[in-house]
Amino acid sequence: MAALDKTPSGAARADNTEPILSVRDLRTQFFTSDGVVRAVDGVSFDLHRSETLCIVGESGCGKSVTALSILGLIPREIGRVVGGSIRFDGMELTKLDEGEMRRIRGNRISMIFQEPMSSLNPVYTVGFQIAETLRIHQGLSNKAAAERAIEMLALVRIADARRRAGEYPHQLSGGMRQRVMIAIALACNPQVLIADEPTTALDVTIQAQILELMVELKERLGTAIVLITHDLGVVAEVAERVIVMYAGRTAEEATVSELLDNPQHPYTRGLIGSIPRRSTPGARKTTRTRLQEIRGIVPSLREEIPGCAFAPRCSIATERCTSQRPPLETHGPRHSAACWETAPSSALTATSPRS
Amino acid sequence: MAIVAEPLPAPASTRQQSGTMRWVRRHKTIVVGLVILAALFIVAVAAPWLAGDPLQFEPTNRLKKPSGEFWFGTDQFGRDVYSRVVHGARISLIVGLCVAALATFLGLVIGVLCGYYRRIDGIVMRFMDGMMSIPAILLAIALITLMKASLFIVIVAITIPEIPRVVRLVRSVVLSVRARPFIDAAIASGTRNSVIMIRHILPNTAAPLIVQATYVCASAILTEAGLSFLGAGTPPEIPSWGNVISLGRTFFQIAPWIIFFPGLCLAITVLAINLVGDGLRDMLDPRIARRM
Amino acid sequence: MSAPGTPSPSADVVLEVKDLKKHFPIRKGLFSSVVGHVQAVDGVSFSIRRGEALCLVGESGCGKSTVARTIARLEEPTAGSIVLNGTDISALGEGEIRPYRRQMQMIFQDPYSSLNPRLTAGEIVSEPLTNFGLAMGSDLQARVASLFERVGLRADAMAKYPHEFSGGQRQRLGIARALAVSPQLILADEPLSALDVSVQAQVLNLLIDLQDELQLGYLFVSHDLAVVEHIGHRIAVMYLGRIVEIADNASLFDTPLHPYTEALLAAAPVPEVQRTKRERIILTGDVPSPSAPPSGCRFHTRCPYVRPECSRIDPPLVEVAPGHHVACLLRPGPSAGHAAP
Numbered sequence: 001m002a003a004l005d006k007t008p009s010g011a012a013r014a015d016n017t018e019p020i021l022s023v024r025d026l027r028t029q030f031f032t033s034d035g036v037v038r039a040v041d042g043v044s045f046d047l048h049r050s051e052t053l054c055i056v057g058e059s060g061c062g063k064s065v066t067a068l069s070i071l072g073l074i075p076r077e078i079g080r081v082v083g084g085s086i087r088f089d090g091m092e093l094t095k096l097d098e099g100e101m102r103r104i105r106g107n108r109i110s111m112i113f114q115e116p117m118s119s120l121n122p123v124y125t126v127g128f129q130i131a132e133t134l135r136i137h138q139g140l141s142n143k144a145a146a147e148r149a150i151e152m153l154a155l156v157r158i159a160d161a162r163r164r165a166g167e168y169p170h171q172l173s174g175g176m177r178q179r180v181m182i183a184i185a186l187a188c189n190p191q192v193l194i195a196d197e198p199t200t201a202l203d204v205t206i207q208a209q210i211l212e213l214m215v216e217l218k219e220r221l222g223t224a225i226v227l228i229t230h231d232l233g234v235v236a237e238v239a240e241r242v243i244v245m246y247a248g249r250t251a252e253e254a255t256v257s258e259l260l261d262n263p264q265h266p267y268t269r270g271l272i273g274s275i276p277r278r279s280t281p282g283a284r285k286t287t288r289t290r291l292q293e294i295r296g297i298v299p300s301l302r303e304e305i306p307g308c309a310f311a312p313r314c315s316i317a318t319e320r321c322t323s324q325r326p327p328l329e330t331h332g333p334r335h336s337a338a339c340w341e342t343a344p345s346s347a348l349t350a351t352s353p354r355s
Numbered sequence: 356m357a358i359v360a361e362p363l364p365a366p367a368s369t370r371q372q373s374g375t376m377r378w379v380r381r382h383k384t385i386v387v388g389l390v391i392l393a394a395l396f397i398v399a400v401a402a403p404w405l406a407g408d409p410l411q412f413e414p415t416n417r418l419k420k421p422s423g424e425f426w427f428g429t430d431q432f433g434r435d436v437y438s439r440v441v442h443g444a445r446i447s448l449i450v451g452l453c454v455a456a457l458a459t460f461l462g463l464v465i466g467v468l469c470g471y472y473r474r475i476d477g478i479v480m481r482f483m484d485g486m487m488s489i490p491a492i493l494l495a496i497a498l499i500t501l502m503k504a505s506l507f508i509v510i511v512a513i514t515i516p517e518i519p520r521v522v523r524l525v526r527s528v529v530l531s532v533r534a535r536p537f538i539d540a541a542i543a544s545g546t547r548n549s550v551i552m553i554r555h556i557l558p559n560t561a562a563p564l565i566v567q568a569t570y571v572c573a574s575a576i577l578t579e580a581g582l583s584f585l586g587a588g589t590p591p592e593i594p595s596w597g598n599v600i601s602l603g604r605t606f607f608q609i610a611p612w613i614i615f616f617p618g619l620c621l622a623i624t625v626l627a628i629n630l631v632g633d634g635l636r637d638m639l640d641p642r643i644a645r646r647m
Numbered sequence: 648m649s650a651p652g653t654p655s656p657s658a659d660v661v662l663e664v665k666d667l668k669k670h671f672p673i674r675k676g677l678f679s680s681v682v683g684h685v686q687a688v689d690g691v692s693f694s695i696r697r698g699e700a701l702c703l704v705g706e707s708g709c710g711k712s713t714v715a716r717t718i719a720r721l722e723e724p725t726a727g728s729i730v731l732n733g734t735d736i737s738a739l740g741e742g743e744i745r746p747y748r749r750q751m752q753m754i755f756q757d758p759y760s761s762l763n764p765r766l767t768a769g770e771i772v773s774e775p776l777t778n779f780g781l782a783m784g785s786d787l788q789a790r791v792a793s794l795f796e797r798v799g800l801r802a803d804a805m806a807k808y809p810h811e812f813s814g815g816q817r818q819r820l821g822i823a824r825a826l827a828v829s830p831q832l833i834l835a836d837e838p839l840s841a842l843d844v845s846v847q848a849q850v851l852n853l854l855i856d857l858q859d860e861l862q863l864g865y866l867f868v869s870h871d872l873a874v875v876e877h878i879g880h881r882i883a884v885m886y887l888g889r890i891v892e893i894a895d896n897a898s899l900f901d902t903p904l905h906p907y908t909e910a911l912l913a914a915a916p917v918p919e920v921q922r923t924k925r926e927r928i929i930l931t932g933d934v935p936s937p938s939a940p941p942s943g944c945r946f947h948t949r950c951p952y953v954r955p956e957c958s959r960i961d962p963p964l965v966e967v968a969p970g971h972h973v974a975c976l977l978r979p980g981p982s983a984g985h986a987a988p
């Protein structure tokens with residue numbers, strides 16, 4: 001909580017408007033019989049109105065836990081937000097009680113999950129489930145809520161919305177269920193929509209439909225989106241700003257073009273290098289090439305990592321990397337990375353491999 | 356912000372000891388159940404040394420209240436109830452363990468075959484369904500009346516109605532294990548059916564089977580007591596908790612201790628077995644175990 | 648007439664699949680009467696040569712995994728032939744098939760559930776060797792150790808259990824198990840899709856190295872076009888149980904001919920900065936149910952170029968350029984009429 005001014009997050013934004021959501025030095029831990037798991041270990045970011053921010057990382061990097069922490073959905077028996085602040089529209093979310101959180105959740109901050117089937121109730125029609133959100137949060141009458149539910153289904157471009165509203169989740173395809181989830185999430189016109197791997201369970205052609213829909217609705221409704229994904233392809237498609245997470249920490253934060261064209265953190269570079277690329281017609285390689293690998297495996301979050309979490313796998317790591325945790329340093333306008341070796345202040349910048 | 360309430364992990368030197376203590380604390384039910392059962396087992400084995408002859412008539416001592424001489428009192432023939440209860444523990448344990456072992460073994464064999472070979476599955480399972488629709492105690496009474504009463508017949512009669520329940524359990528476990536990809540992987544790498552069954556499927560049935568065996572054991576002890584109470588069970592010359600209660604029921608109003616002590620032992624024994632069963636289920640079920 | 652996608656039939660063909668069908672009965676009611684069939688695979692033909700990677704791509708439910716599982720005889724084929732090194736294994740009984748399993752091995756999608764959690768890593772990898780009596784005792788240990796090293800695992804990890812390994816290491820175990828009996832054909836069913844991006848690269852590199860070194864034939868099933876483009880020599884695109892296009896890597900990615908292939912390529916997100924708004928075809932609607940596939944061309948319900956005759960005529964797979972077969976009425980191509988079987 002004391003870290004409010006220390007962290008240079010927001011990556012030196014160009015605009016000076018007040019962020020709608022501001023996370024500072026968030027730390028979330030789980031308490032297991034084998035010890036404390038530091039799932040989120042000091043993450044900070046700002047989200048502005050009608051902005052799309054992507055959080056990228058591999059499984060276990062803390063991206064989903066970050067989202068659950070914001071919404072106060074960490075199961076109390078096993079984990080807790082142990083430090084930091086989450087400010088939303090002038091409120092400190094970490095200080096709210098469950099009742100106050102419930103009024104915000106699904107109303108002013110909504111969330112959609114990877115598997116739509118498990119978040120929809122199989123015994124109610126989809127129209128009823130959208131209407132229920134409206135009745136609870138907006139106090140609409142049954143009739144008005146039902147009408148608005150049909151409007152929402154039409155908004156997420158479900159054909160024949162009136163008939164579909166009377167159907168049960170199992171009667172819909174995966175892509176349509178995810179549209180319903182989006183309709184539920186946007187029903188109360190939230191200021192922030194958190195989407196946790198919303199297209200991972202879907203096929204590419206359906207994924208393209210859903211991503212296009214999300215971008216379009218964001219522009220129309222002005223909702224700020226936090227999109228959590230492991231897929232840099234999805235990031236390139238929809239993001240404006242990107243946070244790369246590794247082992248519960250922010251590795252790099254930049255605009256999407258900066259990140260993909262000029263990655264600074266060795267982990268980001270490795271991640272981008274390890275994706276098989278579609279070659280451009282004409283420039284086709286005749287023999288198969290090997291991909292760039294990130295050697296080793298992700299560290300256990302049960303032990304305290306004193307230095308850079310990526311150091312054991314990093315090809316340019318030095319002694320300092322294993323002993324001192326690198327701060328998030330500014331690399332340019334709206335670009336920061338937590339790396340000792342590639343930081344502008346480091347003398348080694350010029351000799352760092354790969355540009 | 357909230358502060359971590361969890362105690363710090365113990366230093367390495369005391370970890371071994373604290374590990375055992377933690378296990379005991381986490382599985383209290385198993386520990387309590389096992390302690391009671393161990394005591395009962397010792398009593399059953401050492402019965403001849405712990406108590407006198409359970410069959411010795413002593414007409415002068417009829418219907419004596421519990422006292423220093425006769426801890427649990429005496430019955431209408433002047434026999435020592437304490438001695439009869441101690442010896443009855445043997446019968447209960449023998450019946451419980453034998454039935455559990457027999458029913459589990461037979462149920463396992465039939466269940467694995469049914470789960471793996473779908474061809475025999477339909478016929479065998481319909482037969483099992485038929486057996487399950489007959490009340491266990493009636494089936495046992497019918498079997499016993501057909502043959503001369505002996506401990507062996509009692510065990511067989513109680514075992515048969517228990518088998519279908521074990522078969523159902525084993526079969527459902529085998530079916531769910533069969534659907535798991537590592538069975539496909541074993542088939543694809545050329546593993547023989549017999550090896551798949553013994554190596555890949557059988558070990559997965561162990562945990563639910565052990566739990567089920569405890570329930571079968573408890574249920575067998577109760578059924579034996581019930582049969583003996585009805586006079587269809589253990590022959591009267593062998594004291595068992597069931598026939599002690601049966602004989603004592605006519606004197607319930609003037610000598611309640613004849614029924615009270617064997618009844619109490621029966622209840623505690625069944626409770627202890629079920630405690631162990633529940634504890635094992637919680638310990639062995641990964642879904643519950645993962646929830647720490 | 649050769650199977651589509653076989654440029655020249657030669658002796659080094661490891662696998663030849665002709666008109667393979669797999670229909671799953673839909674049962675309903677008290678007496679489980681068959682009320683219909685899911686046509687998971689409905690007439691698929693292709694061949695794979697030594698050292699060649701044939702990739703099957705398509706969306707979920709298109710039948711690509713069923714093709715691999717049917718070839719591995721984990722499913723009974725409904726019709727068609729599966730010729731493995733010259734022997735048709737499609738009709739062999741459960742016991743008769745066993746010796747042929749030495750020639751083909753499978754790598755599974757989920758490295759967590761495809762390893763028996765109760766066996767050690769060493770036991771898992773040695774199982775195929777003992778199954779065929781290929782090694783015993785210390786010889787077995789030595790061979791397993793060398794397999795471990797070959798897939799990039801430490802030999803002293805043999806005593807560990809699967810849960811002690813990471814996802815990528817487990818998939819390496821799965822690969823070691825598949826390699827143990829020196830097969831000529833590897834059926835890989837989405838081997839990367841359960842892995843993290845950086846680990847995918849490690850496993851993909853390993854698979855490519857192994858193929859080049861051991862001249863293995865790969866049937867590589869995947870939904871990820873970028874992966875397919877990286878590893879595949881030839882690519883077959885599947886839609887609703889059929890191959891709609893099959894071609895070598897360059898032809899398929901440079902000049903996709905089937906509208907569905909085109910849409911798949913356009914829909915796959917690319918991790919590159921988009922300086923210009925990408926021209927993209929976004930397919931409308933969902934994949935129809937394989938239990939009631941559309942009449943005529945199965946893609947006509949979603950095709951952006953659909954014509955009236957598409958709903959009547961079922962287009963055959965036609966060779967339009969050397970080695971490039973497509974099943975679309977709109978692409979007659981130069982050698983029209985050379986319909987594949």
